[in-house]
Amino acid sequence: MKNPAIYIIGSGAIGKALAVFLKLENRDAILVRGSVDHQPEEENTITVYGQDDQVSRQTVKTTTFSHLSDINGIVLITAKAFGNTAIAEKLRHKEGDFSIVLLQNGLNIERPFDDFEKVYRCVLFSTSQVTGTHEVSFKTVTESPVGNLEGDNAGTEEIIQQIHTSYFGFRSEPNIETIVWNKAIINCAFNSICPLLEIDNGIFQRNTEAFEMAQTIIGECVAVAEKYDIKLDQKEIEQTLLLISQRADGQLISTYEDIRNKRRTEIESLNLEVARMADEINMPELVPTTRTLGEMIRIKSNLKMARN
Numbered sequence: 001m002k003n004p005a006i007y008i009i010g011s012g013a014i015g016k017a018l019a020v021f022l023k024l025e026n027r028d029a030i031l032v033r034g035s036v037d038h039q040p041e042e043e044n045t046i047t048v049y050g051q052d053d054q055v056s057r058q059t060v061k062t063t064t065f066s067h068l069s070d071i072n073g074i075v076l077i078t079a080k081a082f083g084n085t086a087i088a089e090k091l092r093h094k095e096g097d098f099s100i101v102l103l104q105n106g107l108n109i110e111r112p113f114d115d116f117e118k119v120y121r122c123v124l125f126s127t128s129q130v131t132g133t134h135e136v137s138f139k140t141v142t143e144s145p146v147g148n149l150e151g152d153n154a155g156t157e158e159i160i161q162q163i164h165t166s167y168f169g170f171r172s173e174p175n176i177e178t179i180v181w182n183k184a185i186i187n188c189a190f191n192s193i194c195p196l197l198e199i200d201n202g203i204f205q206r207n208t209e210a211f212e213m214a215q216t217i218i219g220e221c222v223a224v225a226e227k228y229d230i231k232l233d234q235k236e237i238e239q240t241l242l243l244i245s246q247r248a249d250g251q252l253i254s255t256y257e258d259i260r261n262k263r264r265t266e267i268e269s270l271n272l273e274v275a276r277m278a279d280e281i282n283m284p285e286l287v288p289t290t291r292t293l294g295e296m297i298r299i300k301s302n303l304k305m306a307r308n
Helices: 014-026 081-092 157-165 177-196 208-225 234-247 254-260 273-280 288-306
Strands: 005-009 029-033 040-049 053-065 073-077 097-104 117-120 125-133 135-140 146-147 170-172
Touching: 005 014, 014 029, 014 040, 014 053, 014 125, 014 135, 073 081, 073 157, 081 097, 081 135, 097 157, 146 157, 146 177, 157 170, 177 208, 177 234, 177 254, 177 273, 177 288, 208 273, 208 288, 254 288, 273 288
Parallel strands: 005 029, 005 073, 029 053, 040 135, 073 097, 097 117, 146 170
Antiparallel strands: 040 053, 117 146, 125 135
C-alpha cells in the first residue's frame, strides 16, 4: 500500500527538519508555505544538524496552497499558531480526504479547526533553530505525543505509523489534554523569561534565580488549570522544564528568535491565553507574573517590529 502524501504547513525550522527526516525514510513530504500564496514552487536541499554530530540532507519541494488543487493524506501544521484561522480557511476550500495534526504548542489553538472531522494535537518535545539558508539545528528531548481531544485516540496509531521517524519520533497519548497543558505551561516560562533575559534555553539549569521565576509561572498556571478541572503535577512540570533546559542548552527559544527577527510571537497562545482564561473565570489575581511577563514580551515584540 502506498504511503499517503504528507503536507507540512509551515516552512520554518521544525517544518524543514521534519521534512528532511520524512524524506530520509522515503515518505512523500511536501513543505507548504502557510502565510503566502501564488509564489513559484521550489526544490531546495535542506541540511539538518542534529545531536551527536549527526547531519541529514535531503532535497525537499516547497509549494503554496495555490498550487494544490486538492489535498489527500496527512496535513501537519508547524506554522505559528496565530496563523491557524487563516490556514483553516484555506483548508476548507480544498477537496480531498485528509487528517490534520497540529504540531504547535499553546492553549486552545485547535479552535479554528472545530468543524474538521479528523484533528489531532501533538505536543512537541523537539526544538529546531534556523542556522543558515536552508540549514537548521535540531535537538530532541523525547518522542512527541499525539492524540485527539475526544480522548479515544481513534486513528492516532495510523497517523503515527506514517509520521514517525528515527530522528523525530512520535507516540500515541490518550490523555493529550494534560500533556498540552504541561507543555504550554513550560513554554510560558521559556517563551517569556528567555527572551526578556536575552539568553538561551539552558538558563534554568544554570541559574537559580531564573529557575525560581519559572517556578512562579508554573505555580500560577497550575492554579488556573485546576479551576478548569485539569489536575497537574507542579513538581513534574518543573522537572520536565529542567530536562528540556539541559537538553536544549545553547539553543534559542522561538520567541526570542522571532523578536530578534522582527516577527510576531506566539505569546497570545501562551502567557496571555492563560491570563485570558483566568479573566474568564473572574480570577485575574491568579496569574500576576505570568500576565506581566507575557505583556512585556508583547510590548518588546511590537517595539522591535516597529523599528526600521
